[in-house]
């Protein structure tokens with residue numbers, strides 16, 4: 001069914017526009033995400049980061065332009081095909097968006113139950129996902145009993161449980177203190193480096209982006225280590241690149257080094 005070709009980007013936006021009563025929010029947005037790449041979407045509040053992720057997930061349709069993901073033009077998919085498509089991607093919503101009345105285990109199991117996966121299979125997969133985020137001790141807790149950082153971990157476990165090829169993270173560190181933010185970023189890079197997922201991460205924190213770009217998870221030692229500049233670390237293929245949104249378009253696209261060296265006043269605001 002899928003028409004994957006080896007060099008086709010995993011995600012591509014071509015001239016995508018979407019607007020509301022107040023006018024266009026995205027107007028001619030184009031960018032693409034390669035296999036196993038982490039694309040960091042940076043932009044001030046209201047620049048359309050969340051909209052971009054929702055368009056990528058097929059939760060919204062653009063007014064014009066084309067969104068392609070995993071070899072499919074999303075506009076050509078029926079509602080049923082879209083549901084099947086969404087099972088291949090994980091979405092970590094802004095603020096986590098857990099169901100408050102369900103236990104942690106039931107939150108993580110939710111999408112599997114919707115897919116009618118057998119309970120025999122659900123239990124070990126829920127445990128595996130919660131172990132990955134080091135939250136297996138909270139199975140029977142309610143989200144309200146957890147700290148903000150723990151809830152964010154659970155929402156990552158929930159996105160992982162379907163073993164997605166692509167994970168979309170909407171501001172995963174928003175509202176968290178710097179230390180907790182770093183633990184979330186470490187989790188995201190562990191996922192990238194152990195499972196090889198392709199991801200898009202929206203944030204207004206440039207530190208998040210540099211954390212992803214400058215460190216990698218070393219499977220042999222189980223530690224997060226700096227990526228050296230001489231290129232050997234790039235052999236994981238896990239490149240991190242930025243897309244800076246401004247005025248509904250891509251204002252800047254490129255590597256972390258390029259953004260760090262930039263003299264552009266608008267970009268430098270994010271570096272402070």
Ligand SMILES: Nc1ncnc2c1ncn2[C@@H]1O[C@H](COP(=O)(O)OP(=O)(O)O)[C@@H](O)[C@H]1O
Pocket residue numbers: 020021025043044045046047048049050051052
């Ligand atoms: N469903 C909607 N109806 C009307 N306006 C919307 C809707 N969704 C988003 N917007 C507007 O689009 C703009 C971009 O929103 P968003 O993607 O949430 O920005 P960001 O995530 O970068 O902060 C905001 O001004 C928001 O008010």
Ligand SMILES: [Mg+2]
Pocket residue numbers: 049050051094170171
């Ligand atoms: Mg947002």
